[in-house]
Amino acid sequence: MPPIIRTENLTKRFGNFTAVDHLNLEVNEGEILGLLGPNGAGKTTTILMLATVIRPTEGTAYVGGYDVRKNPDKVRELLGVAFQEPKLLWVSTPWDVVNWHAKVCGLSTQERKRRVREVLEALDMWDYRHRSVHALSGGMRKRVEIAKVLIQRPKIAIVDEPTAQIDIVGKHKIWRMLRELREEGTTIILATNELYEADVLSDRVGIMHRGKLLVCDTPQKLKDSIVGGDIVEIQFESDPSPKIVEELEHFREVVKIIKTKASTLRLYLNRVEEVVPKIMSTLMKEGVAVSSIRMSEPSLDDVFAHYTGLTLEEAQKEGG
Amino acid sequence: MKRRRKREAKTTRKLLYVVERDVRLFFQYKVMVIMRAIWFVSQIAFFGLIASRMVAVEDYFRYYVGGLSIMTLYSAAIFIGFDIYEEAEHGVFEYLLSLPVTRRQLVLGRSIGGGLRAFIYVGPLVCISLYVIGIVNPLNFLLALFSLFLFAFGVSGMSITLAVVIKSSDRFDILMGVLDALIVRLSTAMYPLSFVKEANPLYGWIANFNPVTFAADLFRWGAGIEAALSFENPLLPFLGIVMFFAFFTFLGIILYDKTIEGGGWR
Numbered sequence: 001m002p003p004i005i006r007t008e009n010l011t012k013r014f015g016n017f018t019a020v021d022h023l024n025l026e027v028n029e030g031e032i033l034g035l036l037g038p039n040g041a042g043k044t045t046t047i048l049m050l051a052t053v054i055r056p057t058e059g060t061a062y063v064g065g066y067d068v069r070k071n072p073d074k075v076r077e078l079l080g081v082a083f084q085e086p087k088l089l090w091v092s093t094p095w096d097v098v099n100w101h102a103k104v105c106g107l108s109t110q111e112r113k114r115r116v117r118e119v120l121e122a123l124d125m126w127d128y129r130h131r132s133v134h135a136l137s138g139g140m141r142k143r144v145e146i147a148k149v150l151i152q153r154p155k156i157a158i159v160d161e162p163t164a165q166i167d168i169v170g171k172h173k174i175w176r177m178l179r180e181l182r183e184e185g186t187t188i189i190l191a192t193n194e195l196y197e198a199d200v201l202s203d204r205v206g207i208m209h210r211g212k213l214l215v216c217d218t219p220q221k222l223k224d225s226i227v228g229g230d231i232v233e234i235q236f237e238s239d240p241s242p243k244i245v246e247e248l249e250h251f252r253e254v255v256k257i258i259k260t261k262a263s264t265l266r267l268y269l270n271r272v273e274e275v276v277p278k279i280m281s282t283l284m285k286e287g288v289a290v291s292s293i294r295m296s297e298p299s300l301d302d303v304f305a306h307y308t309g310l311t312l313e314e315a316q317k318e319g320g
Numbered sequence: 321m322k323r324r325r326k327r328e329a330k331t332t333r334k335l336l337y338v339v340e341r342d343v344r345l346f347f348q349y350k351v352m353v354i355m356r357a358i359w360f361v362s363q364i365a366f367f368g369l370i371a372s373r374m375v376a377v378e379d380y381f382r383y384y385v386g387g388l389s390i391m392t393l394y395s396a397a398i399f400i401g402f403d404i405y406e407e408a409e410h411g412v413f414e415y416l417l418s419l420p421v422t423r424r425q426l427v428l429g430r431s432i433g434g435g436l437r438a439f440i441y442v443g444p445l446v447c448i449s450l451y452v453i454g455i456v457n458p459l460n461f462l463l464a465l466f467s468l469f470l471f472a473f474g475v476s477g478m479s480i481t482l483a484v485v486i487k488s489s490d491r492f493d494i495l496m497g498v499l500d501a502l503i504v505r506l507s508t509a510m511y512p513l514s515f516v517k518e519a520n521p522l523y524g525w526i527a528n529f530n531p532v533t534f535a536a537d538l539f540r541w542g543a544g545i546e547a548a549l550s551f552e553n554p555l556l557p558f559l560g561i562v563m564f565f566a567f568f569t570f571l572g573i574i575l576y577d578k579t580i581e582g583g584g585w586r
Binding site for chain 2 (some may be wrong): 048051052053073076077079081083085087088089092096100101103104105106
């Protein structure tokens with residue numbers, strides 16, 4: 001199946017500043033693609049170009065087979081966007097905002113009423129639907145913004161930091177609703193600078209930095225791409241023999257072994273989930289008594305650091 | 321054929337939703353709406369009444385009330401330009417541009433919405449005017465109302481056009497003040513054309529081709545205040561208003577598309 005979104009050297013320059021630099025990206029139909037990067041990485045500019053709000057300086061993108069330069073009207077028919085900053089006028093009410101959005105996106109009266117109520121209730125916004133936007137907290141405004149896309153159920157949803165400013169319970173609700181949206185057939189682009197959000201929601205994650213896409217793959221493959229990124233700490237009941245250490249070193253996935261304490265070995269390895277059962281069966285075969293085993297795999301922050309040389313926090317500071 | 325009709329209906333519906341949004345939005349600025357109504361009534365009750373005793377123009381009070389209705393319509397229709405800046409400030413502009421509506425639907429809808437809301441707003445004020453003036457010929461008045469409708473669309477199209485070209489709310493504010501001074505003062509909204517010509521022939525020439533003059537005098541013609549009209553044939557000012565409306569709506573669509581979609585707004 002051809003990708004539902006494909007960018008070809010997509011570039012946007014504002015004067016001398018290159019916000020997005022020759023971006024080549026493919027998004028498959030029905031997936032959640034996370035765009036992970038610090039502020040200023042070019043995520044929002046990419047989204048604005050895909051949504052035909054701004055025109056690329058160079059290159060182009062195809063959304064649902066339509067060129068964003070040549071057929072912007074057709075592209076917009078397929079899209080729903082929840083922006084990073086809630087796009088609301090202070091005189092409006094949540095009801096006005098989402099109801100009008102649903103109308104303009106072509107929902108029938110009955111369907112509109114049903115979905116508006118359903119989504120506002122699910123997001124705990126039903127009781128606040130007639131309040132002026134200026135009386136709402138930042139998190140509530142953000143809920144109104146995401147509600148637009150959840151009501152619209154577009155073919156392609158673009159959500160920019162959908163849970164920023166939202167409490168943890170709200171975050172989980174929105175994640176669940178985004179997953180449900182995907183299950184109904186919507187392809188989702190999720191731009192975020194939250195590692196956990198990208199990890200738990202995305203089928204694939206694209207890491208962006210300084211306008212460039214550095215890498216794009218499933219979270220697991222990205223983590224596995226760090227050689228020796230997984231760590232296993234084995235605490236033995238007695239000092240492990242050199243033979244045991246040697247046998248452990250024979251595993252292809254094991255990159256390095258360090259003896260951290262008298263009875264503890266720390267193994268740096270790849271694909272921890274595959275190799276640990278093998279290690280355990282070797283140890284059992286050799287009759288070695290193990291008192292504890294602790295595993296940790298690299299986070300997306302480690303992946304980000306691996307590809308950029310910076311932690312996400314450092315990159316965030318750099319990007320302002 | 322059926323599919324085409326369905327598509328057309330969908331297009332019209334979207335256009336109407338854009339119109340609806342601007343109309344609703346205007347009336348959410350309650351303080352502004354009330355203040356302007358108070359201003360209108362005060363102008364009639366104080367300025368109109370007092371000035372009519374100073375001016376040696378026959379039936380000046382009724383003449384002034386007619387002109388004042390057009391001035392109020394003009395200032396209400398201009399307001400859409402300020403909305404554009406407000407939306408840009410809150411990022412709503414980007415949202416509107418991401419919606420499944422064409423740029424043409426968006427600008428045309430906004431132009432109509434801006435005009436329609438001004439018209440709805442001025443409606444009760446026009447009723448007050450009519451109460452003061454009295455209608456002579458209902459048919460004339462309906463035609464005059466229709467041309468006012470187009471005039472309001474034209475003004476809101478002009479306001480959108482200038483807003484997207486200028487890109488700065490401060491400069492737009494100043495320009496609107498200057499335009500108000502030029503367009504409204506160099507028209508027959510407040511004084512008959514003969515006085516304008518007498519003061520300066522150039523002023524008279526400008527006033528003669530001014531859409532505010534067309535609208536003000538058509539309104540007076542429709543309301544039966546025919547003492548100091550600037551035309552003999554009402555078709556000419558009517559055509560002038562149609563041209564004004566068409567020009568700014570067309571220009572608005574082109575500039576909106578070129579300036580905004582290219583990301584040139586920022």
